[in-house]
Amino acid sequence: MFLDASAIVAILQEEDAGASLLNRIEAAEGPIYYSSLAVFEAVIALSRQRKIATLGEYASTPPDLIAKTEIYVEGFLKEIGAIEVTLPPGLHSVALEAARTYGRFVGHPAKLNFGDCFSYATAKTLKSPLLFVGDDFSKTDVEVA
DSSP states (O other): OEEOHHHHHHHHTTOTTHHHHHHHHHHOSSOOEEOHHHHHHHHHHHHHHHHHHHHOTTSOOOHHHHHHHHHHHHHHHHHTTOEEOOOOTTHHHHHHHHHHHHBGGGTOTTOBOHHHHHHHHHHHHHTOOEEOSSSSGGGSSSOBO
């Protein structure tokens, strides 16, 4: 199973979908994967949410908040035994194909963005189901976790 940043954020923010996602991780029969891109996206999203909650929408995000959030996300990934995948050479070609086929850029209903295209590409390359929040990936041909 490959973790999209949206799943990491939902679990760590204890969103409505979080418990269900965590149950799917615990029930997974194969390895749980993540990428540096997913960690980056999750850390920035969580830092932004915390910054808004404490400092407001228009304040800058303190660098120490990003550092603390990074430790939190990495701790979660370690706790669930997730494995970081090395992004293979040429992954950009699969991500660009996802953009051409399912991208927001081309008006597809899935509306995949940059991070989504790389999550899609990584899951497809690994031949792994993708764990995510929302309905964007379900409008593609990626296997849903």
